[in-house]
Every structure is written in structure tokens, then in C-alpha cells.
Amino acid sequence: MKIEAIAVDIDGTITDTKRRLCIDAIKALRDAEKLGIKVTLVTGNILCYAYATSTLIGLSGGVVAENGGVIYVNDEVNVLGDIKKAKKAYNYLKSIYPVEKVQFSELRVSEIAIKRTIPVEIIKDALKDFDVEVYDTKFAIHLTDPKVDKGSSLKILTKKLGIDLEKTIAIGDSENDLEFLDVAGVKVAVANANKELKEIADYVTKKPYGSGVAEAIKKYVTLS
């Protein structure tokens, strides 16, 4: 099968644990773009951070940001998630635990991300009756509108770009990537990914982080 597009997560997938971009991943993604393959970043980060990353690497497939709450494609921004749900849950959480939002939270428009200072199980339990999805990405804990996820928003974005998701490789590392790997024809988990993601993946890379991304691109795109 000829691959038409790549959808890739940012933190823990094209970056290392300190959020530093892996040079191998940059090179491989640029090689793929040179072959006419559109690369979309699909992330829990805010749009301006993801847009800058996409621009600096040289990618043309737009961005899914805030775990699906925001889409950027064809110079248009769409906010799909409702931040009111996260605000309600966060206010309750704040009344019982000393939680703290991540940096630049004032720029987050559809969900709330908090620092990982309290075990995620405790947060999930505290918020079980609230209308929010709780994701632990290993970089932050996100309170997201359950009406959106990375997968449903990637579907909308790829439709706008005329990309066939069956011919798309999705690459991720964490629990907020489950839905997005699920909608793609080829599902890849990097070696450092969590157990659940590895279980649904068609291929688990031998190498971790960006070197794993480069390995998957060589396997499915540039060597085929």
C-alpha cells in the first residue's frame, strides 16, 4: 500500500522526555514531505506551540492541538472542544487538591492541562462524575471535553485535505494517542510507548522517541 500521509504526536514521540526535538525525526519527516507525503502534528499541546513546531520542521498537513479540541488546516482554526466542562472539573479539583495549571494555560481554549504533581488515578477518581476525559500524557494531565479526541479531529482534518486515513500512518507514545491510532490505516507505537498503545499497534518500533519515528518512516515510506 502506498502511504499518503503521516500523523504524528509531539511529546514523547518526536521529542525525548525533556521535550527536545529529535534530529532523526526532523530529517525523516522532511524526507517524507519531499516525497509529497503530508505530515500532520496531532498533540495535546496548544495550537501556537504545535503550529511553530510544524512550521519549523517544514510540515504541510496542518495541526490537531489540545487533544482534538482545536484544528488548524488550510489557514483556518476551528475550536471543537468546550472548555467550560474542563473549568467546572478544574474548579472542583482545586477545591480539594493543590493543583496547578501548566505554563501558558491562558492560551488554552478547549481544555485544561495541569502539572503531574498528584497521581492521575486520584484525579480520575475525583472527577469520575464530571463530563471530562482525563489523560495522563506523562508530560501533563489533561481535562478534555469527551466530545472530542485526537482521532475524531484527525478525521475532520484529513477530510478537509482529501487524505485517505486508510493510507495514513499514525505514530504515538501515550494514552491520549489511543483514539488517533485507532482511526489510521497503519498504527505505530514508539518503543517507549505505554502498554495499551503497544497492544493496538501494527508495529512497535525497536528504537524509542524520534529514532523510532525515523525507523517507522523508513519501514513504511522512504524504503518502499
Ligand SMILES: O=C(O)COP(=O)(O)O
Ligand atoms: O501536551 C501534552 O501533555 C503531551 O503532548 P503530546 O500529545 O504531543 O504528547
Ligand SMILES: [Mg+2]
Ligand atoms: Mg505524546
